[in-house]
Amino acid sequence: MNHGMKMLAGLVVVLMFGVLLVSGCKKPSDPAGADAGKNGDIVIQSALAEDEDALKAGTAAAEALKKAMGDTAAKVVLVTDCFDDKDLKTKVIEGVTSVFSKDIVIGFAGYGSFTQGGAQDTDTVGVLGIGGDGIDVQTALVTEMGAKGLSFETDKDKLAKALGDGARKLAKQLTKKPDSQLLIAIPDAHSPKNQMFMDGLQEVVGKDFPITGGSISKNDGETFIHYQGQLHSDSAIAIMLSGDFKVAMAGRQAKTNDAVIATAKEGADEALKALGAKPIAMIAFDCAGRKGKLDNLGDELKAFQGVTGSDITVFGCYCAGEFGPADVTEKKPGVLSSGMGWHAMITFIGR
Amino acid sequence: MKICKTAIPCILVTFICLCATIAKDAAQAPVALRADNIVVPPSTGPVSGLTVMNLLNAPYTGKVTVKLPDGWKADKTQFDVSLKPHEKKHIAFALEKAFDSKTHVYPINITAVGAGQTVTVDQKVICTTTPYVKPKIDGDISEWLNDAVPVTLVYKSKKTVVRTFWNKRNFCLCVEVQEDKFAADADAIQFALASGKASTGNSPDEKTARYEFLIIGGKCYPLVKPGTPLGDTQKAGPLPEAAVAKSVVAVKREKDITRYEISIPIRPMKELRATVGREYRFGLLVHDPDGTGVRDLAEAANPMPGSRNKYAWSKWKGAKWPGEKPLLDSKIEWGFCTSIH
Numbered sequence: 229m230n231h232g233m234k235m236l237a238g239l240v241v242v243l244m245f246g247v248l249l250v251s252g253c254k255k256p257s258d259p260a261g262a263d264a265g266k267n268g269d270i271v272i273q274s275a276l277a278e279d280e281d282a283l284k285a286g287t288a289a290a291e292a293l294k295k296a297m298g299d300t301a302a303k304v305v306l307v308t309d310c311f312d313d314k315d316l317k318t319k320v321i322e323g324v325t326s327v328f329s330k331d332i333v334i335g336f337a338g339y340g341s342f343t344q345g346g347a348q349d350t351d352t353v354g355v356l357g358i359g360g361d362g363i364d365v366q367t368a369l370v371t372e373m374g375a376k377g378l379s380f381e382t383d384k385d386k387l388a389k390a391l392g393d394g395a396r397k398l399a400k401q402l403t404k405k406p407d408s409q410l411l412i413a414i415p416d417a418h419s420p421k422n423q424m425f426m427d428g429l430q431e432v433v434g435k436d437f438p439i440t441g442g443s444i445s446k447n448d449g450e451t452f453i454h455y456q457g458q459l460h461s462d463s464a465i466a467i468m469l470s471g472d473f474k475v476a477m478a479g480r481q482a483k484t485n486d487a488v489i490a491t492a493k494e495g496a497d498e499a500l501k502a503l504g505a506k507p508i509a510m511i512a513f514d515c516a517g518r519k520g521k522l523d524n525l526g527d528e529l530k531a532f533q534g535v536t537g538s539d540i541t542v543f544g545c546y547c548a549g550e551f552g553p554a555d556v557t558e559k560k561p562g563v564l565s566s567g568m569g570w571h572a573m574i575t576f577i578g579r
Numbered sequence: 580m581k582i583c584k585t586a587i588p589c590i591l592v593t594f595i596c597l598c599a600t601i602a603k604d605a606a607q608a609p610v611a612l613r614a615d616n617i618v619v620p621p622s623t624g625p626v627s628g629l630t631v632m633n634l635l636n637a638p639y640t641g642k643v644t645v646k647l648p649d650g651w652k653a654d655k656t657q658f659d660v661s662l663k664p665h666e667k668k669h670i671a672f673a674l675e676k677a678f679d680s681k682t683h684v685y686p687i688n689i690t691a692v693g694a695g696q697t698v699t700v701d702q703k704v705i706c707t708t709t710p711y712v713k714p715k716i717d718g719d720i721s722e723w724l725n726d727a728v729p730v731t732l733v734y735k736s737k738k739t740v741v742r743t744f745w746n747k748r749n750f751c752l753c754v755e756v757q758e759d760k761f762a763a764d765a766d767a768i769q770f771a772l773a774s775g776k777a778s779t780g781n782s783p784d785e786k787t788a789r790y791e792f793l794i795i796g797g798k799c800y801p802l803v804k805p806g807t808p809l810g811d812t813q814k815a816g817p818l819p820e821a822a823v824a825k826s827v828v829a830v831k832r833e834k835d836i837t838r839y840e841i842s843i844p845i846r847p848m849k850e851l852r853a854t855v856g857r858e859y860r861f862g863l864l865v866h867d868p869d870g871t872g873v874r875d876l877a878e879a880a881n882p883m884p885g886s887r888n889k890y891a892w893s894k895w896k897g898a899k900w901p902g903e904k905p906l907l908d909s910k911i912e913w914g915f916c917t918s919i920h
Binding site: 312313339349350351379380381418419420445446447448449450483484515516517518519520521548569570 | 619622623624625626671673678679710711712713726746747748854855856857858915917918920
């Protein structure tokens with residue numbers, strides 16, 4: 229080896245060492261960086277189980293989800309249940325956490341849910357699993373917001389402060405990264421109170437950031453969310469999704485059977501067209517009131533499926549208020565999501 | 580010539596009759612108007628509506644305007660209406676902004692301009708909603724006072740207050756009856772539940788679309804279920820031997836008030852398809868034979884003309900029915916909601 233070659237080899241070694249040194253210096257979980265691997269897998273699956281036995285329903289839904297996720301570990305499992313009282317909800321959580329680690333299980337009381345397998349309400353558990361190298365998941369919880377017992381009619385200012393503060397506290401726990409695409413928020417704040425919560429979220433993440441989600445059930449004895457195995461009332465949860473994928477949203481309002489069915493198709497069509505990518509999943513936060521107007525519970529799901537087909541994941545849940553694009557004539561300029569009622573808030577995720 | 584002699588009086592009689600009809604039509608209000616009950620708390624922005632009924636023997640064309648309580652907003656408040664003689668039409672509108680009142684009664688003004696007349700109705704619209712609550716059926720009605728919406732009927736100076744709850748297992752009812760005396764073997768509550776689209780037929784061969792129950796002697800008995808010939812409902816048979824399975828009844832008397840608290844399983848009533856936001860039909864009678872006689876809750880719901888129907892309620896042995904005219908239909912619009920808070 230002559231001198232020139234030795235110099236070149238030495239330079240290569242130094243450069244390689246330098247590269248290793250630089251890459252070694254990068255923080256492994258830099259909150260400002262894009263963590264989710266480009267082109268890494270994104271797995272979003274859902275399952276639904278119905279059983280009068282809450283433990284069995286929770287277990288069955290979780291087992292079905294685990295099977296659907298295949299070899300991909302879920303980073304979060306979002307659970308919605310339609311059972312009475314704290315005891316039965318605890319059983320649902322027991323069932324789900326017998327399959328998944330409680331650290332990734334969060335959820336809320338709803339009025340039913342739907343997947344590609346069907347739509348159900350009473351005594352059901354719906355689960356949504358998100359995992360894969362291509363998607364980064366952050367979750368957050370806020371408790372004791374101070375909104376419990378406050379009335380929209382008589383305590384408007386106090387309520388706006390409690391829900392606004394709660395939402396800000398929740399959103400500040402999450403890092404909005406350059407590749408953050410969607411915030412899912414689920415508060416104990418029935419429509420029309422949910423706009424007060426939305427105002428707080430948007431102060432932190434911006435009015436143009438895609439936010440979807442829904443308000444938990446207001447049925448007596450059911451007003452709970454849960455986070456890592458613990459039940460809470462007067463609380464809210466959130467999931468921030470980041471990565472190399474696309475999100476498109478649409479919202480539709482309806483108050484009659486025919487309009488509910490028609491708007492489900494219209495909204496899903498609009499969101500899918502706006503996605504401009506291959507869809508992976510459709511997530512819908514839907515109004516329990518819309519469900520109440522349906523002559524046949526499955527008709528709205530059929531309308532969604534007319535757009536999604538049967539291959540992509542569908543997860544829908546019925547709520548007491550919804551976050552997403554408002555279907556109103558007087559839209560606020562620059563505002564993407566609002567806290568509404570009577571809406572189906574439809575989000576497509578794809579790449 | 581003979582034909583002419585007969586024809587002239589005939590023409591005259593027909594002309595006089597025609598004039599009389601026209602004069603009668605001109606004198607009476609051309610339309611009847613009624614705003615729907617509000618079946619979920621108005622602040623949640625539900626669909627509401629009104630009914631217009633042509634009372635004339637001639638077609639009616641007019642404009643109907645709705646004036647909502649202060650601060651409320653609907654997607655539409657003016658409607659063009661064309662009705663055939665005696666036709667009834669329902670007009671829906673969505674409440675976009677509304678507020679709940681502590682009294683649960685809402686002043687709504689409806690005006691119809693047409694057929695040369697202006698008809699105005701000032702209606703106190705009642706909220707007839709059933710929140711999702713699981714009460715303990717024990718005669719203590721305190722949990723009903725904050726969480727239920729009362730519907731009050733005053734009949735012959737005696738008050739009846741009705742409240743409803745539902746949950747995944749049961750339909751629950753609380754009735755406060757003001758009466759001088761309580762007769763355990765004769766005083767009764769009769770109530771009916773039906774789907775939001777149910778109607779009562781007018782001939783004995785048509786079928787019922789309701790579930791009907793009777794509370795008497797501390798028990799709740801089934802009277803009829805959907806699919807029974809209407810004619811059969813008018814045969815006053817004895818009560819069934821068995822009470823409704825898993826029904827619970829508590830009756831308590833305090834001063835001049837008899838309080839009934841009832842729960843019956845909701846799941847067997849599949850036609851109701853109870854869920855948040857769904858409308859259903861409800862009716863209730865108080866049998867107070869030694870006092871006011873039969874009290875009909877539908878009287879509190881601003882009934883339209885023509886709402887009486889002889890097949891509205893099932894007869895049962897021992898009941899004393901008012902003889903003069905049929906009762907109002909047992910299908911007052913009502914709705915399942917999640918909470919009034």
